[in-house]
Amino acid sequence: MNDNEEDVRLLHEHPDALLVKYHELFKMTVMEFVRSKLVRVDEYDEVLQTIYLEMLENLPTIRRNYDGRARLRTYVTKLATNSCLKFARDRKDHIGLEAVKKSHHSASDSASHGALLSEAADLFHATLELFGPRLPRILVLLKLYCKLTISMDDVSAAYPGAGPRAAANLVKRFGSDYSGLKEKIILEKAAPFLNALEGTRLTAESYRRTINMLVREMCVLLNGNPPASSFDYDDIKILVEDFFYPFLGRRGYK
């Protein structure tokens, strides 16, 4: 019997033993909410107790709803986060998001900013994975945003059905160093090539807005909501660069 099967057996036969086994997991979950300041440090024990109580109360529902696809421990982690969120929402003195943002120590003031980014690199890779089939196209846009050279492999992955001429034109223009160009010029030159590849008629301004929205979304995802960190657009550029050409000491793009 493997670990997950044992956990499922405990869920049905000895739920109290399962909760004891997951104690560390619950502690880590509450700490995540303390880090993002949705839960105060002095509420740590109360939140932990709430998680236990709600797990025991909702046992029949958990047994009914869990269908064995995810690991039980990950599923229970999600339930624990639900409890933490409910606790934070129900509190009368709910901390506003702006107050949370202002209370955060700015990452840019820290002498160990490189270390923070290095730790965020794995999370950034996971964030990119979430874009699924859109990722190859997003990577081309991110390369334009960060002024990184674009290869034929990049274009083929992003636009598999595109004509070879359209692909070659984009690579010819952006396949060598163009870091000296301003952002506005890059998108003005890239827009016709991207339109040829995508079969669209978007303006450079449209692509600029698309890229900005994308980078903003990545910032929000990376920092969490409410934010547990304060990475900004410049940090996203560093993480993108590291994704393609690892230098932060983490795994790179293959």
Next chain:
Amino acid sequence: MTDDMHLNDEDIALFADALKLKKTRDLPASLVEHVADCRTCKAQILQIYRIIENQDERSLGPHPFFHGTKEPTHRGVPILYRIAAMLALAVGVGGLLYYLSTRSGQETAQTAAQRPITSPQTDSSRGAVSPDDSHRALAENLVPNADLENLVGMRTRSEGIRVFSPLNGGSCDAATLFRWQSAGKTVQFRVVNNKGVEVFRKETSASRLRLGKIPQPGLYYWMLRTNGELAYVGKFFVK
């Protein structure tokens, strides 16, 4: 899916597991396509991923959805073959080193036999450096510089400098990228050894640099100056 057309709790958990196991390509297409366009679900998945990110997969056994019954592999090569290959390489390298050391020992003996007889004092001044001498020299190159150690990682009054790599105390080679952000200002990039002797210097308005030629093994400190002021001190090892 929930009533408001988002992933339910187990779908979120499954996706987080997939990220952890690098198995997102094995997820159902409907799940992947929804998440690709849904900010809410992305945020929830990452929230769970942050919590489980550092848990030890080896102790958890096969995954119920991804099975995980195959032998863990890396790029299709079974791990046992990788271990065997590493052992073979270690034995081969060890054998080669032993062969070379015995050969050089024989040559030294032959050379010594051909040398004219001199006083013991003169003899001791010639010949190959002993292993003890080379170890002593390397040890001296690793002694921290007290003055520079106090400055490592400290940000000085110069604003606008942010350093991203390398991490302090790490090892570097010719390809290591020194990366910083200086808002376009010209910086003086300088590397000194642990005795404070300069080994590299360059003025640049770029925000990155590779040394190219790597110095001798030892401890080094690198510095950035802007407008004549020291902006950053980092340290690295060359092995």
